[in-house]
Amino acid sequence: MATTASRPQDVLDALAEERRARQGNRVWRRLKAERKAFIGLFFVGFLALVGLLSPIVAPYDPDDDDFGLFQSPSIEHPMGTDSFGRDLFSRILIGTRVSLTIGILAALTALVIGVALGLVSGYYGGWIDSLIMRFIDLLWAFPVIILTVGMVAIFGAGARNVVIAIAIAYIDDFARVVRAEVLRLREEEFMVAAQSIGAADVRIMGRHLLPNIVAPIIVQATFAVGLGILAESGLTFLGLGVDPTTPTWGLALNEGRDFVRRAWWISVFPGVAIVFTVLALNLFGDGLRDALDVRGVGDDADEGA
C-alpha cells in the first residue's frame, strides 16, 4: 500500500500504519519483559475462557436448587451449596461470564462515550472543549458510588441499568485521559502535516489521533472492567444491583454475607473470584501501563466499592 501511495493523504496514512506496527512490536517486546502484565494477561485469558465455556463446564444447572441448603464443599459440590440449595461451583462458573460481561460492557460504554468526548474536546479546543470539560468536571465532582446510586434510583435496578450507571460514573476518567493525550499530540509533526493537507477532522481523529492514544485507553479500560465488577457488588449490597435472577459474583457474595460464619463457603468463593479477577485485571493493567509507558492512568483504582 505504501509503495503505490501517490496522494499526500495516503502517504500520511501509510506512515500512521507503520508507526502503529513499530509501536505494536515494541509493546509486545516490553509486555513479554513485564512479568506482572504477562501473569495478569494469562489469568484474564483464563477467566475469559472460563466465561466462554461455563455453560459446558458447569456440572449443574445454576438455577437447580435441589441439592440441600448449606451443604459444605464435597466431591459432588466442590464449593458446596448456597443458601437456596444450589450448586455454588456452577453458579460461580456462570457468574464468571455474567460478571465479566457486566464489567466489560460498563467499561466499553464508558470508553466509547469518554473517548469521543475526550477526542472532540481536545481536538477542537475552544468553547467546545470548555463545554465538554465542564460536564466532565460535574461527573467527576460526584463520588462514584453516589452517582451510581442516583442513576439506579432514577432508572431502576437490574443488570442493564447497573451497567449504564457504572458506565456513566467512569466516563470522566476516559475523557480526561484522552483529552490530555490529544493535547500532547496536537502539536506533533504528523498532526500538523495532516491538518495542513486539509484532511477531514473525523479522518484525522480516527486515523491519526486515535491509534496513538490506544495505549492509555486500553490501560484505563483494564482498570475500569475491574472497577465495574466491584461497583456491581457494592450496588447489590445496597439493594440496588442486579435482580436476584442474574447470577453475578456480586449477588452470590451478597447472598452469602449473612452466613459468613454458618457457611463460610457461600461468601468466600464468590469473594475470592472477585478478588482474583480484579487482581488479574489490575496486574495486567499495571504491567501494561509500565510496558506502554503510560502515566497518570488508573490512580484511583479503589473507587469502585
Added chain:
Amino acid sequence: MTRYIIRRLIHSIFIIWGVATLVFFGLRAIPGDPVVQFLGAEYSPEAAEALNKKLGLDEPVYVQYFKWLSNTIQGDLGDSIATGETVDEAIRTGFPKTISIAFVAFVLALVIAIPTGVIAALKRNSWIDYVVSVIAFIGVSMPSFWFGIILIILFAVRLNWLPAVGYSSIEDDGLWEWFKHLVLPALAVGAGFSAILMRFVRAGLLEVLGSDFIRTARAKGLSERSVIIRHALRNALIPVVTIAGIQLALLLSGTVIIEIVFSIRGLGRILVGAILDKDYPIVQGVILLVSVIFVLANLVVDIIYTFLDPRIRYE
C-alpha cells in the same frame, strides 16, 4: 498565584452550582412520590396531597428550584421530608463521623503504606516485594463490605478486642473509645487506599534512589539508613502527599457502604438513604457539602503541590 486561585475558586463555584442543579432536577426524575415514602403503602391520595402542599412540593419544579436556590444562598438548607430534622442537623451529626472514619483510615493507611512501600522498594524484586505487592493488590480488589464483615467477625466477635458497630464521639467518651470504634471501619475503608499509597511510595522511592543527589549523598559516606530516611524518603513522599490529598476526598465516598456495615450514620449513609427515600432537601444539602469538600480539597492539593515542588508553577 493569587490570580490562579481566584480563577479556580470561580471555576469551583460553577461546578458546585452545576452539581447542585443537576441533583435538584435529577432527584425529581426518580420515580415515586416522596411523601408516599413517608405516609406508607396505605396512604390516601388526600393525605399525600395535603402533605405535598405543606412541603411546597405542589408548586412547579422551577419555582421550587429558585426557592431552594435562594434559601440555600441564605444558608437555609431546609428540613428532611421523612423525619423533619433540619438538614443542618443531619450534616452536623453525620459529618464528624464520616470525617473521623476517613481521617483514621488515612492515618492507618499511611502507617501501613510507608513502611511496606519502603521495604518493597529496598528489596525490589525480592519475594518480600512480591508478597507486599500481592497483598496490596488484594486490598484494592476486595469488596469493602465483605472485608468489613470479616473484620467484625474476627476482631469483635471472636477476639472481642474491638466493638462491632457504632460510633462514639470524643466529647462523650474520650479519645480512646472514639478510636476503638473507628479502627475496623477505617481498616475496611482504607485497605484499598493504603494499597495505592504503598505503590506510590515504592515507585517514588525507586525513582529517587536512582537519582543523582542520592548518589552524591552515598558518595559522601552517609549511612544507608540516613540516606534513605533523610534524603530519599522525603523526596519520594512529595507525590504521595498529593495523591493522599486527592484520595482523602475519595475516602469520603468509600465510607458509604462501610457506614451501613458498621451502623454509623455518617454522611454516606444519610445520603444513600435519602436518595432512596427521595428526601430531596437532605440529598441536595449533603451533595452540596460533599461537592464543596471535593472541589476545595482538589484546589488545596494543587496549591500545596506548588509549595512542595517548586518546579510546578501555575500561570
Added chain:
Amino acid sequence: MEEERTTKRLADIDWSVLSGPRVSRRTMMRLAAATGAIPLASWLAACGGDDDDDDDDDDDGGTTDPTEADSGGSDDATAIDEPEDDEPTATSGQEISGTAAEATPTSDTEANQGGTLTMGFGTVTQILTLDPAQVTQGIVAGELIANIFSSLVQFDENLGVVSDLAEDWTVSEDGLEYTFNLRDGLTHHNGDTLTAEDFVYTYERTTNEEFASPHANKLNLVTDITAVDDLTLSLTLSAPFAPFLAVACSRGPGRALTPISRRAIEEMGDEDFGLSPVGCGPFKVVEGSREVGQGLELEPFEEWYGGRPLLDRIVIQIIPEPSSQTSALEAGDVDMLNIVDETGVELIQSNGDLVLVQAPGTSWSGLTMNFTRPPWDDVRARMAVSKAIDREDYVERTFFGLATPGHSAIAPAFGWVYHADDPENPQAYDLDEAKRLAEEVGLDGTTAVLMALSDNSRAQEVIRNAMTEIGVEVEIQPLQSAALNERWQAGDFDFHINGSVVDADPDDGHANFFYSDGPWNVYGYNNPEADELMNKTRETNDLDERRQAWLDLEKVLQTDVAYAFLSHSIDFTAFHQDVKGYRNIPEMRYMETVWLDR
C-alpha cells in the same frame, strides 16, 4: 357502605363485658368470637391456660393448633425451647428469663435497679418519627414508642387488655358508650398534669385533616369525645366496633388516641415533637440524645404512675445490617436485639450466653396475581401458580424454616380459628395438578412481571424457581418503596409478594385485602360471596356460626386464589443472660420490668 356493615353487626351483644380494669381472657375470647375482631382474644385461646373453662372455644373438632398444643403454661408460653410442631426447635437449653411469672417488678424482690441496657434496633434504617399519631413504622410504635407513651389501656402477656392510664372503664350494653376513669395524679414528661382534656385534644389533633395523620381513620366511628371531668373521659361511637380498645386506645398500637401534651406541641411544633416527644410513659427521651438514623437514649420517668422503671438508661442503637446485628449482640456491643433476623437465629441459639425468645406472628404473607391482567384473570391460571409452590419448601428456603407455612390469611396468633393443618386446602402443593392446569390454560411460555422490593429477594427467587416448573417465566422487577407503593395503588403489576403487617386484628388483614372495595384490594378481587362472609363474621353472635363463617371465608379465598397464601412470620427477640424481667408480649417490647443482673 362501611357504616352500614358496622351498624348491622353485633346488634345484640352485651358490650358491657368489655368494661374493666381488666378484660379477662374469657371475656375477650367470647367477644372476639362474637365479632372476629379482637386480636388479643385469639391469643388468649392460643395461650389457653388450664384455669379457664373455655369449653366453647377449644373444641373446634378436628383442627389442631400447634401454638396451643405446646404452650400450656402461661409462665413460659412462648419460650424458644418449647417444642413446636412446624417451627424450628431451639436447642439452647437456656432457661427463659423474663417470663410472665417473674417479670412483674412487684412480685420479684430480687430485681436490681439501675444499669444501662443497649438495644440494637433492626429492620428500620431510620426512625422516621416518634409522634404516635404520625408513625407508620409498626415496629417503632410497638417496640419503642410504647415505652415513651402510655395509653388508656395496655396488653398483658396473654394479649388481654389491662388498665394503663385508665384505672378502669365501662362500655355500655349497646357497645356505643365508653367511659374511662383515669388514674389520679398522672403527668406528662414535662410535668404537666395529664387529664381527660388531653385525650380530647389528642382526638382533635389526630383527626385534623391538615395534620394528615395516617391513623385518623381509626377514629372514624367516634361521634363524640368529652372530658366529663379531669379524670373521666367519655367516648361515643356511631356503631359498635369490637377492636376499638386495641386499635385506638392501647399502649403501642393504639396510636390514634395516645395522649399528647398540648403545651408540648404548642411550644415545640409538630416536627420537633416527632423528633423528641414529650410522652407520658415509663421512659422519657434523654434531651438531645435523639439522632435520626443512629438512635436515641431513654431514661426512667420517675413520676410514672407505675413507679420508676428498673433500668437507669436504655440506649437504642439502630443497626440496619442483619449480620452486624447478630455480631453486635455476640460481641456485647448491645445487650438486646429488638428483632432477630432469620439469618441470625441459629448463631444466637448456639451461643450459651444468649437467650432467644419467640412468639407466633400476627400477620400473613402471600403472592398476589393481578386479576385484571390475563391470563391471571383465570382462576385456573392462579390455581396452577399456587399449587406449584411447596409451602414447606418455600419457608425452608426463604426463611430457613423460621416461619410458619401458610394456607390462609388467618395468622397463627389467632388461635381460636387458626388451624395449622388444612387437609382440604385447594391451594395445597400438587405439581402434577399444577402442570395439568397450566397446560389447560396454556401458561407455558407466559412471562409474569414480579414487582419487588429488594428486601424480600429470597422469596422472589424461590417463587421464580418454582414457577419454572409450570413454564411461567417470572421477571423480577426491583423497585424502591415509593415507586412500588404508587404502582401498587395503580394496580400496575402482574405478581407481587406482600401481606398484612403486625395485625392488631384479623379483620384488618382480611377486610383491607378482600372486600371488593377494600383499600388494599387493588388487584381486582371481587366476589360477593366473600363480601357476604366477611360481613357475617362481623355480624353473627353465635360462636360456632362465626368460626364457621371465617372458615368458609378462608375456603372461598383459597378456592378463588385471592392470594396464593405463603407464610406467617415468627416474632424473635434475643438478649444476654443477664437481662431479666422481659415480658414476652408478641410484637411489643414493654421495657419497664426489665432489669440487669450484674
